Amino acid sequence: MNKPTVLEVRNLTRRFGGLVAVNNISFDVHEHEVVGLIGPNGSGKTTTMNLISGALPPSSGEIWLGDTCISRLPARRIARSGVARTFQLVRMLPSLSILENVKAGAVFGHQQLWGSELDHHARRLLERVGVMHDPDAPTSSLTYIDQKRVELARALASNPRVLLLDEWLAGLNPTELQQGIELIADLRDEGRTILLVEHVMDAIRSLCDRCVVMSSGSKISEGGTEDVLSDAAVIEAYLGKDDE
Numbered sequence: 606m607n608k609p610t611v612l613e614v615r616n617l618t619r620r621f622g623g624l625v626a627v628n629n630i631s632f633d634v635h636e637h638e639v640v641g642l643i644g645p646n647g648s649g650k651t652t653t654m655n656l657i658s659g660a661l662p663p664s665s666g667e668i669w670l671g672d673t674c675i676s677r678l679p680a681r682r683i684a685r686s687g688v689a690r691t692f693q694l695v696r697m698l699p700s701l702s703i704l705e706n707v708k709a710g711a712v713f714g715h716q717q718l719w720g721s722e723l724d725h726h727a728r729r730l731l732e733r734v735g736v737m738h739d740p741d742a743p744t745s746s747l748t749y750i751d752q753k754r755v756e757l758a759r760a761l762a763s764n765p766r767v768l769l770l771d772e773w774l775a776g777l778n779p780t781e782l783q784q785g786i787e788l789i790a791d792l793r794d795e796g797r798t799i800l801l802v803e804h805v806m807d808a809i810r811s812l813c814d815r816c817v818v819m820s821s822g823s824k825i826s827e828g829g830t831e832d833v834l835s836d837a838a839v840i841e842a843y844l845g846k847d848d849e
């Protein structure tokens with residue numbers, strides 16, 4: 606039986622002046638699936654994430670979360686509907702403690718908890734993502750990977766229907782990268798629905814059920830990860846033509 610569709614992107618386009626950063630792309634993400642949104646630099650992946658999370662409005666097209674059309678909603682309403690994300694460059698709320706950063710995800714997100722229940726939930730998530738630091742310390746005391754872990758815990762805090770990870774593994778050393786891949790694999794195994802932008806091929810291969818490939822704003826391939834990565838059009842988009 607087909608899994609239900611959680612996220613549906615339909616004919617999505619975003620222009621910046623004369624540049625078409627996202628050009629009429631469509632794809633679905635099904636429940637419990639990990640889908641990779643991949644492609645060379647500048648192909649429109651982050652813009653697509655920004656459109657889904659509401660950081661940017663589309664020029665045209667629609668995005669559906671279950672049976673709600675979210676593509677004209679403000680970002681906070683989209684978060685409330687069940688879309689949570691991490692950013693390519695980690696964004697902490699620097700005036701808040703580590704624990705408060707995680708709690709913020711639940712307060713502004715899909716599943717709202719309060720008081721001691723929220724406190725307990727946030728502490729459990731910090732453990733879940735492997736942050737051993739004092740939860741009441743400022744975020745400035747965290748290493749880079751721990752900041753990434755806290756940002757992930759914040760995104761998970763609202764128990765989102767779909768989690769958007771924008772190059773969550775970028776900038777990690779080889780040991781951290783392995784830990785990061787295992788952490789995302791654990792999230793997949795617990796049944797999360799994830800759309801991830803990633804350049805690390807090992808991560809894409811081990812984590813993604815399917816991939817959508819973008820090049821110059823357009824979707825050039827979609828399908829099972831191994832099939833997509835051996836698609837001639839995808840190899841050409843990444844490596845260029847032989848005669849170039």
Ligand SMILES: Nc1ncnc2c1ncn2[C@@H]1O[C@H](COP(=O)(O)OP(=O)(O)OP(=O)(O)O)[C@@H](O)[C@H]1O
Pocket residue numbers: 621624626644645646647648649650651652653
């Ligand atoms: N706010 C903006 N204003 C103008 N142009 C933009 C804006 N955001 C993105 N672009 C342009 O849109 C195109 C797609 O950028 P985007 O960041 O979505 O690509 P990407 O696939 O995520 O790249 P990378 O892998 O390098 O992060 C690029 O040409 C970029 O310069």
